[in-house]
């Protein structure tokens with residue numbers, strides 16, 4: 154390191170940075186005070202409503218549609234040199250901290266710690282949310298349904314492996330709504346106890362989806378070692394941290410949390426491997442202007458039934474973003490369709506499509522209209 158004094162030029166720029174930082178701090182504090190005032194208004198509105206109707210619902214502090222609008226505006230206004238996503242992440246954290254002043258959020262996620270779902274929860278809610286690990290997807294739904302947690306985060310699809318069928322099935326019976334979505338690029342690593350060598354590995358464990366996403370790599374490098382599916386990548390990392398000879402497939406967060414050595418990095422077969430997660434909550438979300446709607450629908454078992462369900466979307470010019478089929482739990486060889494499309498159920502065109510589908514189908518359930526992922 155050089156022991157020379159900073160040049161006058163460097164000193165001047167640092168002084169400018171100090172001055173800017175104190176201005177930024179002042180503005181952030183002012184913004185946080187505004188958020189506190191918003192909270193007071195929300196509480197007052199609920200109290201006024203309680204006086205009028207006798208009902209006293211909980212004030213809703215978290216506003217996904219507003220957060221999506223704030224982040225979208227920031228990205229649109231950004232003129233560099235920082236990247237759009239970088240400035241959006243900074244504002245994500247500012248809003249997360251402001252919301253925590255209004256009401257700290259409890260978010261249930263499919264754990265244990267170190268899972269990609271935890272990374273998704275932090276990406277969506279920021280670091281001020283309190284993320285609460287759950288052992289299963291069912292527990293995440295149950296915690297939000299019971300009110301023990303405000304929101305939940307569950308994986309729904311992977312770009313290599315397709316839908317997480319358990320999550321889709323859970324939506325059929327739940328009273329919860331989808332209130333948001335978030336995508337995470339998935340990079341898997343082979344992890345083992347610190348100081349382990351590749352030769353010491355006798356068993357590789359991971360969630361079955363992770364094993365599937367690394368199948369070619371495993372076949373090529375580890376054909377003679379046992380592979381075992383476990384309940385989550387976080388669980389795999391937790392075991393690898395205790396059991397010599399056991400290597401786990403998991404991501405950076407798990408490697409860091411359990412202090413594991415990376416024996417091989419980025420071992421997924423598809424470098425664009427991405428997982429999409431859904432945010433579940435108890436309240437409907439008003440339109441943000443850039444929304445998606447998810448629904449589950451089952452038609453009568455007759456020729457052309459699927460075509461009939463899709464025709465209204467084509468007529469109204471509404472883009473489908475996803476369609477999936479699951480066996481109906483109530484009738485043999487009958488199916489339910491999960492359909493996702495652009496728009497909000499309060500949009501006139503979408504409302505027209507929904508009432509048409511209601512006439513044609515034996516079951517239709519809107520799972521939620523929610524802002525498209527901004528980050």
Ligand SMILES: O=C(O)C(=O)C[C@]1(C(=O)O)C=C[C@@H](O)C=C1
Nearest residue numbers: 188191215216219220248251252
């Ligand atoms: O606008 C609101 O309703 C707020 O509570 C403020 C704010 C923000 O910091 O901008 C904070 C939390 C909400 O989720 C959305 C936005």
